[in-house]
Amino acid sequence: MNANNIADPVQLALSFLERVWGPSHDLNAIDELMTEDYTITTGGATITGRSEFKEWVRTFQQKLADAITVSHETIRSEAGDRVISRWICSGKNNGIFGLPADGRNVAFTGIAIWSVRDNRLAACWVERSALELYQKIKHDHS
């Protein structure tokens, strides 16, 4: 929070990536950092609601063991109502994207755009290099 008690959007995004997608997988941080009606749109689907999002993350992290995401770059809008991160996520394939679990180290890059409301992350749109990773693993298993 700054002197006006307004959360810095970059701090929100970094906190989310470091705490939820860092090694500790601190899913309780979602309650602190996201609005109750948080939505995420990714891979052609939209997940609505903080609890549903938490479950989605939990499932994802089960399929990507030891997942770690690091933000390479964060950008805040001048108005402070948007924040963007360019990141890389790595982990061990435990059935990611519906593929056979083989324990191999995998990584994919992505860009997330969040809207900020009431000092929390309110909505997110993510594009990631999932198809490239999917094709590579699938090819190796064929």
Add this chain to the structure above:
Amino acid sequence: MKNLDSLWMAHEQLLVTKLSGDVTIPDIEKWETSLYKALDAIGDGGQFKILVDLFGFSAINVDAHKRYREIIPRTLADYGWRVGYLDMFQEANGLLLTSKRGIRCVAAAHVHQDATKIEKYQSLYGTEWEQFFTDPLQAREWIAQLAV
């Protein structure tokens, strides 16, 4: 684009600080403020690990570089930590290590894209508790697995 941010994560006892882009002296001062603010969030008598992520950092001129280069060593010295590469600089011999509010830094990971420099630092100054990386992911994984 510049990153000038620091974050204290109490549950991991980890402070992450990021400085990147072509930075000016005002940028460095802003980042420095974020670093101090994150340090202020650590409770008295605590211990912390630090990830100094300078991936993509480049000082815009010599003055900016001079303004930057003492911040991490001097700041960490206030928390009982002597950054390994200080051994290269004779003027750092007299640097006094103290423990502000009883807080101590116990491990450090440093990231920068300059492979030549990082490899040199790692070979000369890498220890069980301090490592130098060109890959932010590897640095994050390494510092995370260190038990405080």
